[in-house]
Amino acid sequence: xxxxxxxxxxxxxxxxxxxxxxxxxxxxxxxxxxxxxxxxxxxxxxxxxxxxxxxxxxxxxxxxxxxxxxxxxxxxxxxxxxxxxxxxxxxxxxxxxxxxxxxxxxxxxxxxxxxxxxxxxxxxxxxxxxxxxxxxxxxxxxxxxxxxxxxxxxxxxxxxxxxxxxxxxxxxxxxxxxxxxxxxxxxxxxxxxxxxxxxxxxxxxxxxxxxxxxxxxxxxxxxxxxxxxxxxxxxxxxxxxxxxxxxxxxxxxxxxxxxxxxxxxxxxxxxxxxxxxxxxxxxxxxxxxxxxxxxxxxxxxxxxxxxxxxxxxxxxxxxxxxxxxxxxxxxxxxxxxxxxxxxxxxxxxxxxxxxxxxxxxxxxxxxxxxxxxxxxxxxxxxxxxxxxxxxxxxxxxxxxxxxxxxxxxxxxxxxxxxxxxxxxxxxxxxxxxxxxxxxxxxxxxxxxxxxxxxxxxxx
Ligand code: BES
Ligand code: MN
Numbered sequence: 329x330x331x332x333x334x335x336x337x338x339x340x341x342x343x344x345x346x347x348x349x350x351x352x353x354x355x356x357x358x359x360x361x362x363x364x365x366x367x368x369x370x371x372x373x374x375x376x377x378x379x380x381x382x383x384x385x386x387x388x389x390x391x392x393x394x395x396x397x398x399x400x401x402x403x404x405x406x407x408x409x410x411x412x413x414x415x416x417x418x419x420x421x422x423x424x425x426x427x428x429x430x431x432x433x434x435x436x437x438x439x440x441x442x443x444x445x446x447x448x449x450x451x452x453x454x455x456x457x458x459x460x461x462x463x464x465x466x467x468x469x470x471x472x473x474x475x476x477x478x479x480x481x482x483x484x485x486x487x488x489x490x491x492x493x494x495x496x497x498x499x500x501x502x503x504x505x506x507x508x509x510x511x512x513x514x515x516x517x518x519x520x521x522x523x524x525x526x527x528x529x530x531x532x533x534x535x536x537x538x539x540x541x542x543x544x545x546x547x548x549x550x551x552x553x554x555x556x557x558x559x560x561x562x563x564x565x566x567x568x569x570x571x572x573x574x575x576x577x578x579x580x581x582x583x584x585x586x587x588x589x590x591x592x593x594x595x596x597x598x599x600x601x602x603x604x605x606x607x608x609x610x611x612x613x614x615x616x617x618x619x620x621x622x623x624x625x626x627x628x629x630x631x632x633x634x635x636x637x638x639x640x641x642x643x644x645x646x647x648x649x650x651x652x653x654x655x656x657x658x659x660x661x662x663x664x665x666x667x668x669x670x671x672x673x674x675x676x677x678x679x680x681x682x683x684x685x686x687x688x689x690x691x692x693x694x695x696x697x698x699x700x701x702x703x704x705x706x707x708x709x710x711x712x713x714x715x716x717x718x719x720x721x722x723x724x725x726x727x728x729x730x731x732x733x734x735x736x737x738x739x740x741x742x743x744x745x746x747x748x749x750x751x752x753x754x755x756x757x758x759x760x761x762x763x764x765x766x767x768x769x770x771x772x773x774x775x776x777x778x779x780x781x782x783x784x785x786x787x
Pocket of ligand 1: 452453485486487488489512513514530694695696728729730731732733
């Protein structure tokens with residue numbers, strides 16, 4: 329066994345540039361799930377992944393159609409019930425690139441500068457998929473190991489995985505497993521790995537406010553009508569109180585409070601206010617009264633404005649009263665909140681607060697449940713030891729403010745908890761212009777995953 333481990337690590341070191349090349353190949357594909365014009369690219373990405381699976385020794389690998397973008401499934405030992413099964417999850421879709429003019433390189437032309445690889449999805453999460461496959465390849469090349477490795481790669485995570493829960497329900501047998509590895513969460517810093525045990529959920533909406541039938545001269549009509557942009561701003565400004573709490577009716581009713589014990593653990597994490605200020609590029613932080621920033625991000629629900637659109641926003645000035653106004657808002661949820669219930673709360677809030685001078689509607693968008701994972705599982709220990717070997721320090725256990733809806737879906741449908749890790753860093757600028765993957769961390773991540781696989785089969 330020591331041999332498999334050592335040889336696999338050696339194999340990974342020898343093939344490190346090949347692994348980077350594999351990552352470049354995936355980053356080249358503009359798999360933006362929310363853009364309908366990228367539908368073909370989504371298929372192409374799925375097919376490329378199947379080819380990668382087959383080429384590294386998967387016995388089975390195929391593209392499965394869903395109501396939306398396809399799912400990729402593969403396994404190394406189909407039908408072998410004598411060995412345990414590890415299921416690795418990944419998403420091959422990425423976020424939109426805009427604002428494009430702020431990119432210093434083309435988002436779909438992977439470019440290495442210094443120790444980073446730039447490109448949309450390099451960190452979130454094509455880098456993590458490739459790291460996972462590299463580790464699997466490195467181990468499979470050494471021996472016939474007593475583990476069936478399954479993979480599921482979806483193409484809709486960045487839009488809230490709308491078809492994944494159904495897919496998992498319909499394919500429960502195929503996806504049956506003992507352990508789940510989900511490398512879509514990240515690290516605290518390049519020196520400090522993390523295992524994530526809590527994820528926030530998400531409820532995403534578009535609010536549209538309709539005023540006059542067309543844009544109006546702001547002199548002829550200013551004072552005569554209620555400006556929808558103003559109405560929207562008024563409404564949005566009422567969604568938080570002076571303590572930074574969300575004012576939707578019943579919003580906090582189901583929120584699981586942070587226990588004193590957990591608050592103590594969180595306080596020990598080496599994550600300071602300074603860390604957030606630096607990574608965000610701000611001088612001051614903001615949030616709900618009474619909680620530290622780490623508590624607010626991991627363990628408290630929020631509501632944020634993601635985008636606003638109304639009226640004249642071009643260069644120069646134009647005197648106009650806009651006919652419409654639109655806001656994209658989202659709420660990050662914690663256990664035991666439910667995205668549908670937050671939708672109902674938002675509708676109730678709008679009914680109570682919208683003036684009768686305008687018409688309005690709400691469009692429901694991405695959503696997903698929050699989750700908490702038991703951190704005391706044997707596979708979590710296997711991961712913790714593996715990370716300690718790769719970084720020389722044990723990982724911290726933390727909650728993540730971002731959302732990975734599949735973790736909750738798999739918990740509920742497959743009855744299996746996920747080991748949530750990842751080799752992205754806070755400075756990777758995921759979902760932002762100039763996203764990049766830190767390559768030394770990518771390679772350490774591959775080694776950590778090799779140790780993880782070896783720890784699993786040594787148990
Ligand atoms: N990989 C992220 C989640 C994440 C973010 C983990 C930051 C660790 C650090 C994931 O791909 C993501 O961005 N998810 C979306 C999900 C949503 C659209 C349902 C998110 O959180 O916005
Ligand atoms: Mn991701």
